[in-house]
Amino acid sequence: MTTVSRPILDRGRAYEDKQESQLLVVLRRFRRHKLAVISTILILFIFGVSLLAPLLAPFGRDAIDLTSPVRPAPPGTHDMAGQIHLLGIDQLGRDLFTRLLYAARVSMSIAILVVLISETFGMLLGAVAGYFGGIVDTIISRVIEFMLTIPTLPILLIISAILLRRDVVIPLPGFINRLLSGLLLAPEREAQKVVVLVLILVVFGWLGAARLMRGMALSLSKQDFVEALRAAGASDARIIFRHIIPNGLAPILVDASLALGGVIVTESALSFLGLGVQDPTPTWGNMLSTSQSYMFQHPWLPLVPGIPLVIVSIGFNFIGDGLRDALDPRLKR
Amino acid sequence: MFEQPSERPNLLEVVDLKKHFPIKRGFLFEKEVGAVKAVDGVSFFIREGETLGLVGESGCGKTTIGRLILRAHNPTAGQVWFQDRRMGRVDVARLDEGELRELRQNMQLIFQDPYSSLNPRMTLLEIVGEPLRNHGLAKGNELKARVAELLKVVGLRPEYMTRYPHAFSGGQRQRIGVARALALHPQLVVCDEPVSALDVSVQAQILNLLQALQGEFGLTYLFISHDLSVVEHISDRVAVMYVGKLVESAATTDLFLTPRHPYTEALLSSVPKPDPRIRTEAVPLTGEVADPAHPPSGCYFHPRCKYRIDRCVVEEPMLRPIADAGASASDHFVSCHRAEELRLLGVAGLA
Numbered sequence: 001m002t003t004v005s006r007p008i009l010d011r012g013r014a015y016e017d018k019q020e021s022q023l024l025v026v027l028r029r030f031r032r033h034k035l036a037v038i039s040t041i042l043i044l045f046i047f048g049v050s051l052l053a054p055l056l057a058p059f060g061r062d063a064i065d066l067t068s069p070v071r072p073a074p075p076g077t078h079d080m081a082g083q084i085h086l087l088g089i090d091q092l093g094r095d096l097f098t099r100l101l102y103a104a105r106v107s108m109s110i111a112i113l114v115v116l117i118s119e120t121f122g123m124l125l126g127a128v129a130g131y132f133g134g135i136v137d138t139i140i141s142r143v144i145e146f147m148l149t150i151p152t153l154p155i156l157l158i159i160s161a162i163l164l165r166r167d168v169v170i171p172l173p174g175f176i177n178r179l180l181s182g183l184l185l186a187p188e189r190e191a192q193k194v195v196v197l198v199l200i201l202v203v204f205g206w207l208g209a210a211r212l213m214r215g216m217a218l219s220l221s222k223q224d225f226v227e228a229l230r231a232a233g234a235s236d237a238r239i240i241f242r243h244i245i246p247n248g249l250a251p252i253l254v255d256a257s258l259a260l261g262g263v264i265v266t267e268s269a270l271s272f273l274g275l276g277v278q279d280p281t282p283t284w285g286n287m288l289s290t291s292q293s294y295m296f297q298h299p300w301l302p303l304v305p306g307i308p309l310v311i312v313s314i315g316f317n318f319i320g321d322g323l324r325d326a327l328d329p330r331l332k333r
Numbered sequence: 334m335f336e337q338p339s340e341r342p343n344l345l346e347v348v349d350l351k352k353h354f355p356i357k358r359g360f361l362f363e364k365e366v367g368a369v370k371a372v373d374g375v376s377f378f379i380r381e382g383e384t385l386g387l388v389g390e391s392g393c394g395k396t397t398i399g400r401l402i403l404r405a406h407n408p409t410a411g412q413v414w415f416q417d418r419r420m421g422r423v424d425v426a427r428l429d430e431g432e433l434r435e436l437r438q439n440m441q442l443i444f445q446d447p448y449s450s451l452n453p454r455m456t457l458l459e460i461v462g463e464p465l466r467n468h469g470l471a472k473g474n475e476l477k478a479r480v481a482e483l484l485k486v487v488g489l490r491p492e493y494m495t496r497y498p499h500a501f502s503g504g505q506r507q508r509i510g511v512a513r514a515l516a517l518h519p520q521l522v523v524c525d526e527p528v529s530a531l532d533v534s535v536q537a538q539i540l541n542l543l544q545a546l547q548g549e550f551g552l553t554y555l556f557i558s559h560d561l562s563v564v565e566h567i568s569d570r571v572a573v574m575y576v577g578k579l580v581e582s583a584a585t586t587d588l589f590l591t592p593r594h595p596y597t598e599a600l601l602s603s604v605p606k607p608d609p610r611i612r613t614e615a616v617p618l619t620g621e622v623a624d625p626a627h628p629p630s631g632c633y634f635h636p637r638c639k640y641r642i643d644r645c646v647v648e649e650p651m652l653r654p655i656a657d658a659g660a661s662a663s664d665h666f667v668s669c670h671r672a673e674e675l676r677l678l679g680v681a682g683l684a
Contacts, residue, residue, distance in 0.1 A: 224450035232464035
């Protein structure tokens, strides 16, 4: 910069004084990714519907329509009172539309809980490992690598078989139980079993986030600004929470949105195998699972939970892609 | 440069400072198979209010010395005596965590790379205010006022404080780094190649800023650089390093006019002269820089030295005072067996 051009440059900057916040920049770039935007809208819609499930559902979650002559019955069947079963009824006579709404609530809640807990946990451990290095890093990294070598699905099957079949209940304070049962719109006993599933998924869910954050923390902590922070008297905790984690957050966000789709599928797979959430708590997975016995006579049955399942899992992947592009600092703004 | 600052007390005394980085081999059962002697027995002092330039080629341990003084690395051996404003004379190498925190209010660092030294997700207010906040010296509006003042001092507009570092040029970023270093009113500022990442025109601005601030706040600088003309411009005294050791130190003019160590002579002759008509006798250096993991015997410089005698190969020279023609004898130190007999070429007026 020469002395001549300096005033001009400064005047140019003056206009820029109201800088776009970084969030706005990311949002603007995210909007360019059409599939991601469509996915966001669809998922928000499903999310909203699941939030309003008790209001939108025409029937009770477990209410059985005894009047119907055939079970399962196809979409459009009416009950005695003349109320329509939008998506038909299942083999027990329960309204599928109603159960789909409740299942959305359960499946989405599980996914969000698992991802929230595991990404946070992984992020913290990864940041600690990368920042402190040395023996701390060695221990955490070896644990992660060890866990990555374990084939996930068989282990999940074994653990869930032991915990869920044996009616193991994790002791939690009452208010958390009530909170969960409100969240899942299910009685506390059912909610407690969901907690077991959530924990099982968390145990294997934090590895990716931890490795991502470890890498970020490793490279960030070698940068001069971290040394400047130490010279400025910042504590290790402050450096990790205020400086390392915010700088390494972008890949974690992408990972989280991809993980949301993955967890929904994994939960469905477990439930499908009869080892996840048990009937009568509806999830997309156990709805699929029960429908498989009837799918050749009643082909719409697997489609009812299958279509939203596919939309949500693909949708989260598109959102992840969109976020990755939007958060990439190398791209032009 | 015109006054004799020798009456001023020493702010920092480094005594026989060593830093060896171990080289490890093997998995699980690591073995130490050697050590990189990044800093190997360095002693020097800095007087209050002066600027000591520390020069040497890349990898000679300049930066490590800066980090050791601030205890970003723990020294392997040696002492770093610092005359702290509050704690009195302390050995930095032996302070505990709490005392280090205290000490770092009085010792700050300016970095070479103005990009990686600023957190890209923090505004100037947060970056410059961080030291004040961490030491509980200011918050809220008072913090803003202090940051605004600091920005003004380094020649930036206070309105800039809501912006992020990416909105600034390299020179401006370096000013931000200076403002952050000054936030706690330190006694000593270690400048680690503060201008070598900048354009020449901007270099001058930053150097002048550093000099102005030194006068205003009574700062003492340890100025680490590989650029001799920059060092000549800013330093009161200069110390020259070669492979982890100090080979010569003297008042700036003495060192540039009458170098006493062959390595200093070679360094000086390597500086390009702005006048193409001047023909100088270049003293080209042959051979490679010695490997600090396997330094040569005797004088580390002997394999490249054209004045080498047999004694240099066997016996390691000590840093010792040597008398200069006009100046006080105590200020020129050199570690060369032949310092008295050699007539070495200096340069006059680089910058």
